[in-house]
Amino acid sequence: MDPDPELMPHPHIPSFLQEIVDATKDLVCAYKPNLAFFEALGAGGMQTLLEGLRSVPAHIPVIADAKRGDIGNTARFYAKALFQHYKFDAATVNPYGGRDAVQPFLDYADRGVFVWCRSSNPGAADLQDLRLDDGGCVYEAVARRAREWNEHGNVGLVMGATWPEQLERVREICPDLPLLVPGVGSQQGELEAAVQSAMDERGEGFLINVSRGVLYAGSGDGYAAAARKAAQKLRGRINLMREAVLARR
Amino acid sequence: MDPDPELMPHPHIPSFLQEIVDATKDLVCAYKPNLAFFEALGAGGMQTLLEGLRSVPAHIPVIADAKRGDIGNTARFYAKALFQHYKFDAATVNPYGGRDAVQPFLDYADRGVFVWCRSSNPGAADLQDLRLDDGGCVYEAVARRAREWNEHGNVGLVMGATWPEQLERVREICPDLPLLVPGVGSQQGELEAAVQSAMDERGEGFLINVSRGVLYAGSGDGYAAAARKAAQKLRGRINLMREAVLARR
Numbered sequence: 276m277d278p279d280p281e282l283m284p285h286p287h288i289p290s291f292l293q294e295i296v297d298a299t300k301d302l303v304c305a306y307k308p309n310l311a312f313f314e315a316l317g318a319g320g321m322q323t324l325l326e327g328l329r330s331v332p333a334h335i336p337v338i339a340d341a342k343r344g345d346i347g348n349t350a351r352f353y354a355k356a357l358f359q360h361y362k363f364d365a366a367t368v369n370p371y372g373g374r375d376a377v378q379p380f381l382d383y384a385d386r387g388v389f390v391w392c393r394s395s396n397p398g399a400a401d402l403q404d405l406r407l408d409d410g411g412c413v414y415e416a417v418a419r420r421a422r423e424w425n426e427h428g429n430v431g432l433v434m435g436a437t438w439p440e441q442l443e444r445v446r447e448i449c450p451d452l453p454l455l456v457p458g459v460g461s462q463q464g465e466l467e468a469a470v471q472s473a474m475d476e477r478g479e480g481f482l483i484n485v486s487r488g489v490l491y492a493g494s495g496d497g498y499a500a501a502a503r504k505a506a507q508k509l510r511g512r513i514n515l516m517r518e519a520v521l522a523r524r
Numbered sequence: 525m526d527p528d529p530e531l532m533p534h535p536h537i538p539s540f541l542q543e544i545v546d547a548t549k550d551l552v553c554a555y556k557p558n559l560a561f562f563e564a565l566g567a568g569g570m571q572t573l574l575e576g577l578r579s580v581p582a583h584i585p586v587i588a589d590a591k592r593g594d595i596g597n598t599a600r601f602y603a604k605a606l607f608q609h610y611k612f613d614a615a616t617v618n619p620y621g622g623r624d625a626v627q628p629f630l631d632y633a634d635r636g637v638f639v640w641c642r643s644s645n646p647g648a649a650d651l652q653d654l655r656l657d658d659g660g661c662v663y664e665a666v667a668r669r670a671r672e673w674n675e676h677g678n679v680g681l682v683m684g685a686t687w688p689e690q691l692e693r694v695r696e697i698c699p700d701l702p703l704l705v706p707g708v709g710s711q712q713g714e715l716e717a718a719v720q721s722a723m724d725e726r727g728e729g730f731l732i733n734v735s736r737g738v739l740y741a742g743s744g745d746g747y748a749a750a751a752r753k754a755a756q757k758l759r760g761r762i763n764l765m766r767e768a769v770l771a772r773r
Binding site for chain 2: 277279309311312314315316317318319320321322325340342343344345346347348349350352353355356359360361369370371372373374375376377378391394395396397398399400401402403405406407408410413416417420
């Protein structure tokens with residue numbers, strides 16, 4: 276859920292999101308609002324998000340894409356905002372501050388915490404791919420830390436879809452952690468490679484996130500139907516790939 | 525500005541912050557609201573912050589301590605929220621996403637961007653101190669990147685005060701970048717060491733941030749006077765140390 280006023284086919288954000296939810300709720304495993312897009316609306320932005328989420332059925336988890344991270348006491352307040360006040364089921368966090376920056380989120384044992392590990396943007400290499408003296412990369416060290424932080428069993432990783440070999444590497448390091456995989460674009464084959472690399476031994480443990488490809492699949496009045504069609508197609512391709520990989524094993 | 529309801533000597537946050545500002549505005553070089561504490565108040569939190577900032581004189585910059593960081597398009601919306609909507613003069617950002625995660629902030633050439641480099645919490649070592657194959661640490665690589673990102677001359681670094689040798693190292697790498705130095709506690713000598721390590725060649729280029737030591741210097745009705753006294757004392761110690769170091773050079 277990235278409501279960009281320049282791309283939105285409907286001028287009223289809560290109505291737009293509610294219609295997208297109504298059109299896709301039998302097809303998705305989660306919704307992931309990106310807080311930046313709501314904060315950019317100003318002081319009323321979070322209220323707008325809450326209204327937009329109103330039609331999400333209770334059994335579908337909502338993941339706050341917030342990438343929050345700060346030292347101890349501050350992190351405690353960020354976690355309180357996301358989990359206690361807004362009651363999100365899960366959140367993305369930034370690992371740069373280390374364990375005590377993530378711990379206040381982990382302490383909510385019934386919520387999910389997706390640690391940002393390797394992103395799909397060009398600049399990801401600047402820091403995440405730096406080579407360590409043990410021969411691995413920073414993002415691999417983050418994956419290892421996240422595994423250690425998983426005492427309550429509520430840790431996952433955010434892993435961009437663009438580089439399947441990195442997804443595979445992280446799946447090796449963390450065979451059991453759920454992977455949240457954004458960055459799947461329109462390119463044919465990208466989705467299939469991401470599914471193959473991200474799935475765990477049982478063919479599970481991954482969430483493929485598609486934002487613009489669903490939200491802005493259509494313009495004009497037909498946008499909700501177009502979103503549904505795009506989500507159906509993606510879901511079909513994900514399941515097909517999953518079954519093909521499982522059959523080959 | 526970290527309004528913690530459990531520590532606040534006044535129940536109304538905007539009034540509390542306004543009184544703190546009124547009591548300290550002739551003593552400080554900037555105010556730094558920490559957004560976590562306002563977000564934890566719920567959907568009205570940012571409005572509360574704006575009210576609390578109302579008495580900040582126009583010539584004193586306000587630094588949004590937000591530690592935001594996300595990939596390209598999302599970062600653009602975070603920057604829009606902080607710089608365009610809320611009109612903050614500067615913000616802290618998280619470097620984990622690399623250059624294109626920071627660029628949308630840098631593009632506001634008349635605003636300051638403090639890149640989170642090395643923090644003072646115990647967990648900082650988990651990631652920031654990882655040793656790279658070039659012999660340096662992750663945080664040193666971040667300092668080097670930040671120097672490269674400084675095309676508009678609006679980049680600074682956030683450097684915790686706890687480890688003066690790391691402050692010195694970063695000052696070596698970035699002789700010209702302003703350093704925002706939080707984490708100065710009540711321990712005698714800590715402030716002096718931080719000033720000595722953080723100041724540039726001309727004895728400038730650093731901001732010492734004290735949050736709780738000023739905000740919660742006193743309890744009960746005298747809290748504003750106590751905050752003023754604490755700020756006066758800190759300012760005196762900072763200036764004394766600065767002059768001592770300059771005299772020795």
